[in-house]
Amino acid sequence: MKEAGQASGVGIKPLIRVLQGQHEEIPPVWMMRQAGRYLPEYRQVREKAGGFLDLCFNPELAAEVTLQPIRRFGFDAAILFSDILILPLALGRKVEFLVGEGPKLEPMTDAAALKNMRDQPDGNVLAPIYETVRRVKSALDEKTALIGFCGAPWTVATYMVAGEATPDQAPARLFAYRDPENFARLIDRLVRGSIEYLVSQLKAGADCVQIFDTWAGVLPPEQFDRWCIEPTQKIVAGVRAQVPGAKIIGFPRGAGAMALPYAEITGVDGLGLDWMFPRSLARDILQPHVAVQGNVDPLALLAGGAALDREVDDVMTLADGPLIFNLGHGILPATPIEHVERMLKRVRGA
Numbered sequence: 001m002k003e004a005g006q007a008s009g010v011g012i013k014p015l016i017r018v019l020q021g022q023h024e025e026i027p028p029v030w031m032m033r034q035a036g037r038y039l040p041e042y043r044q045v046r047e048k049a050g051g052f053l054d055l056c057f058n059p060e061l062a063a064e065v066t067l068q069p070i071r072r073f074g075f076d077a078a079i080l081f082s083d084i085l086i087l088p089l090a091l092g093r094k095v096e097f098l099v100g101e102g103p104k105l106e107p108m109t110d111a112a113a114l115k116n117m118r119d120q121p122d123g124n125v126l127a128p129i130y131e132t133v134r135r136v137k138s139a140l141d142e143k144t145a146l147i148g149f150c151g152a153p154w155t156v157a158t159y160m161v162a163g164e165a166t167p168d169q170a171p172a173r174l175f176a177y178r179d180p181e182n183f184a185r186l187i188d189r190l191v192r193g194s195i196e197y198l199v200s201q202l203k204a205g206a207d208c209v210q211i212f213d214t215w216a217g218v219l220p221p222e223q224f225d226r227w228c229i230e231p232t233q234k235i236v237a238g239v240r241a242q243v244p245g246a247k248i249i250g251f252p253r254g255a256g257a258m259a260l261p262y263a264e265i266t267g268v269d270g271l272g273l274d275w276m277f278p279r280s281l282a283r284d285i286l287q288p289h290v291a292v293q294g295n296v297d298p299l300a301l302l303a304g305g306a307a308l309d310r311e312v313d314d315v316m317t318l319a320d321g322p323l324i325f326n327l328g329h330g331i332l333p334a335t336p337i338e339h340v341e342r343m344l345k346r347v348r349g350a
């Protein structure tokens with residue numbers, strides 16, 4: 001298949017061309033959580049691996065599940081199979097994943113907990129993750145990009161403080177209001193660890209990286225500046241100081257009106273939009289500054305049919321500018337595979 005924009009970027013992967021601000025006739029497509037429980041082949045490997053963390057730390061199996069959605073759907077990008085909570089683990093915190101319950105960490109109720117945390121991530125813990133990157137890289141063709149990632153400091157901190165998923169991340173918000181100095185120390189340590197983690201993924205072969213700030217949307221504007229924008233800006237600058245020109249996507253879920261300042265101040269190349277973000281605003285206000293990624297409602301993908309078609313067509317109104325087609329958050333485990341196929345067919349027109 002011939003790709004649009006080839007003349008201006010021979011050999012460059014479509015997803016990377018979009019992050020350079022170019023427009024593709026047919027936008028590159030991938031899905032957040034594309035390796036996961038909605039795929040029978042994932043469930044099979046997951047069972048063989050034992051626990052979820054065993055899978056993350058097994059380069060052979062982690063590479064296999066990273067590649068599964070590429071083989072099945074021919075997505076334009078693979079995303080490293082791992083988790084945002086691997087970094088706290090490498091910083092010496094206890095992290096577990098309980099079946100049906102999600103992550104469980106040792107909560108950080110006060111500043112004393114900072115003492116039980118390493119200053120820099122343990123390279124031995126992270127080594128298998130980089131090995132997965134190398135394996136996936138060597139298995140991908142020249143058109144398919146490999147995306148590395150980390151959690152944004154704010155989102156990672158919300159799980160570290162509460163010790164589990166909560167509806168509104170009240171424990172971390174309270175910690176930040178009551179003891180901003182020590183909360184800043186936690187965030188700074190996550191900033192430094194994330195820079196090292198992302199740089200190592202890029203050096204191992206990732207073509208770009210995404211910073212997941214799933215819980216950005218619970219912060220009021222002033223707190224959003226301090227705990228979401230500022231740390232992300234530091235990570236972007238820190239990564240580019242070691243990997244000049246590194247391509248970076250930010251996903252500040254729920255940013256709403258803060259999306260433009262986030263994009264402008266952090267300097268990300270791509271802005272991941274959640275499904276609530278109005279597409280007309282994305283076109284008029286964001287795309288002149290930054291490539292956008294998104295933003296099909298994962299529930300419309302689960303529902304399928306006419307609701308899905310409408311959602312796909314509406315996202316495609318952004319395809320005249322720099323667009324990476326994606327969901328507005330991760331695919332839900334109950335999503336039928338045929339709905340993913342239907343979505344892809346509609347985007348690619350084939």
Ligand code: CP3
Nearest residue numbers: 032033034035036052079080081082083084102212214330
């Ligand atoms: O395919 C991919 O997108 C790559 C792999 C990936 C996972 N987690 C695998 C995973 C990525 C990029 C993540 C990021 C992640 N992890 C985020 C940010 C994005 C988001 O979805 O909001 C967050 C907040 C986490 C923390 C986390 N990991 C939670 C809250 C849970 C439990 C909820 C759930 O979906 O089960 C996880 C577990 C997890 N991470 C699974 C997968 C495939 C499911 C575990 C399993 O297979 O049993």
